[in-house]
Structure formats: structure tokens, C-alpha cells
Amino acid sequence: MIRLENVSVVFEQKKQQDIVAVKDVSLHIRKGEIFGIVGTSGAGKSSLIRTLNVLQRPTDGKVFVDGEDITNARGKKLRNIRRKIGMIFQHFNLISRKTVGKNVEFALKIQDYPKEDRSKRVKELLEIVGLSDKENVYPANLSGGQKQRVAIARALAANPKVLLCDEATSALDVQTTEEILQLLRKINRELDITIVFITHQLEIAKTLFDRIAVMSNGVVIEENDTYQIFAAPENEITQSLVKDNIKLPSEIVKSVKSEIIKLVYKGEKSVEPIISLANKNFDVILNILHGKIEYIKGKPIGILFVTLEGAHEECERAKQFIADNVEEITTYYNGKKGDPAWNIA
Known part of the structure; x- marks a missing residue:
């Protein structure tokens, strides 16, 4: 579903040394899997995931989604590509003056979804995320978990093939995080959507991901299925990340x-x-x-x-x-x- 070939992201700095956020990363992400990218702050995770829908254009390398080279896509072609790719963030970015239903409808509107079908689609999306009773409620009256559910409904508006999650649970408490993870598993399983999720929270990695890429200083230092990453990490940095924290009193x-x-x-x-x-x-x-x-x-x-x-x-x-x-x-x-x-x- 997604293929990265030698992708690098470099931020040029005036009068200072350029910042290399991503360096020569190659990854294959399979159709229908939940793929995790983990690492500490500053590892390059967010810069990398933003190349997958060209919110961040790679300095070098190529990005393919569903077999199509999107690296240099612009204008109408880029808009059509982004219809295949939904994205949710750590902060929910809801429009405070619009109701839940109108927030979701706005996503349909900017995707040129047929006007006569929007109301029906809004109800379908809110049912998927468990918010059928919140259509006329404003964001200020929602919990953090409910706001993230609205953001997920919005990301699913155009029936995407890929869902990108940028630290999507970092602002949530433990119980709410688990509820959101259960929702994402359901979406992955029932809608056959490929999910790419970046996080520094290793507990999420254990329960959600099929495979994991570990990043450090812009480089993917290890990639494997989730069990092997935790059971037999090869890289020293990975070992320090996944090391058991059980302590004897x-x-x-x-x-x-x-x-x-x-x-x-x-x-x-x-x-x-x-x-x-x-x-x-x-x-x-x-x-x-x-x-x-x-x-x-x-x-x-x-x-x-x-x-x-x-x-x-x-x-x-x-x-x-x-x-x-x-x-x-x-x-x-x-x-x-x-x-x-x-x-x-």
C-alpha cells in the first residue's frame, strides 16, 4: 500500500547548519496492516509520516501510495491522492463554532462529496465512531476522547484507503486511549483501511501494531513484527526503548x-x-x-x-x-x- 524509497527530509537553516529530520528511509507498508513508527521525541517520526500525504515534500527519495508515485504531485492530482489518505493528529483541530455533524460535513464538503448525500454520510460516520447521539452537540461539550472520535470520523469522510495517525492518543488518559485503540482496530478490520501510527508510547505499540519501525535521529534503525521487536530487539537503542520496567520493591x-x-x-x-x-x-x-x-x-x-x-x-x-x-x-x-x-x- 505504501512504499518509501530512500526518503530524506532536510530543513534548510539560514546561517546555521541544515537540519536532517529524515535520512535515507526505505519502508514497505502492506495493505490492511497497522504499521507503527516509534521513537523518542526528535527521532523524525512526524516528518516522515507527513511525507506519506505530501504535507511534507521529501528533499530526496520517492513515496508511492497504492502503486502511484505521489512525491511530486501537485494541484488536482495531489487533491485526488489525498482523498485516499485520512489523517488524525494529537490535537483534534475541530471547528468550535460548528456542531459535531457540521464538523464532519465540512470534511465532506472540501472533498466535493455530493451535497445531497452528505447528511446520510455524516450519520454513517458518526455511527462508526460511536457518536450517533452527538450530531448536534458542539465540541466544547465533548470529552477529549469524543473529540478524537469526531476527528476520526472526519478523516474517514472520503472512504480513504490509508489512515495516518500522528501521536493520536498522546493527549488522552489511559482508559480513553484504550477506547480509541479499540476503535482503530475495528476500523482496520471492518473497513480494510491500512493504518500508519506514530507514537512514543510503547504500551500502544504492544497492543495495536502488526509491525514496527524504530526511528532514531532520522534513521530507521530496526524494523520487524511487533513481538520480535519486544522479545528480541537487535539494536541497542531499541533494546533501551523496550526494556522491561518491572521493578522488585x-x-x-x-x-x-x-x-x-x-x-x-x-x-x-x-x-x-x-x-x-x-x-x-x-x-x-x-x-x-x-x-x-x-x-x-x-x-x-x-x-x-x-x-x-x-x-x-x-x-x-x-x-x-x-x-x-x-x-x-x-x-x-x-x-x-x-x-x-x-x-x-
């Missing part, structure tokens, strides 16, 4: 005198009873202190902190058994020895 660490072991499970191993088997097969006591298992695109990743007590030889045998059956194992002694990335809350 300091009160627990101070009270434990024996070894503390951190175990990382991935895939099917996440649900295997490794701890029970170790307790059964060796003369040791393994006690779970803290942990979690989460599912990313239906596949589990688990982290457990456990204590290990027993004779030295038995403990070593137990640790070897565990190491053979988990992805990673790290041993600490009261939180003071081992990996410097030891997390204590």
Missing part, C-alpha cells in the same frame, strides 16, 4: 538473604511450570517474589523474580535446569551483584 530485596534470580520467558516457555519442576526434581526451595506475564500479538513474554535456597551443589543443578528451559537467567545477591541493570523500586 526494595522492601523485598532488603528482607531476602538468599540468592535472587531473574527469569525471562518467551514464547511457549512462558507457560511451562519450570519453577514447580525445579522444586520437585531438586532438593531446593524456589519461591516467587514478583513477576508478570504479558501477551504481545497473542504471544507471551514473562518475567519472574524468585529466591533460591538449598545446598550449593543442588542450587547450581537447579539453576542449570532453569537456564536450559528459559530465555534468560540472571543471579543477584541481595541486589548487589550481577547485572548493573538490576531494578529496585
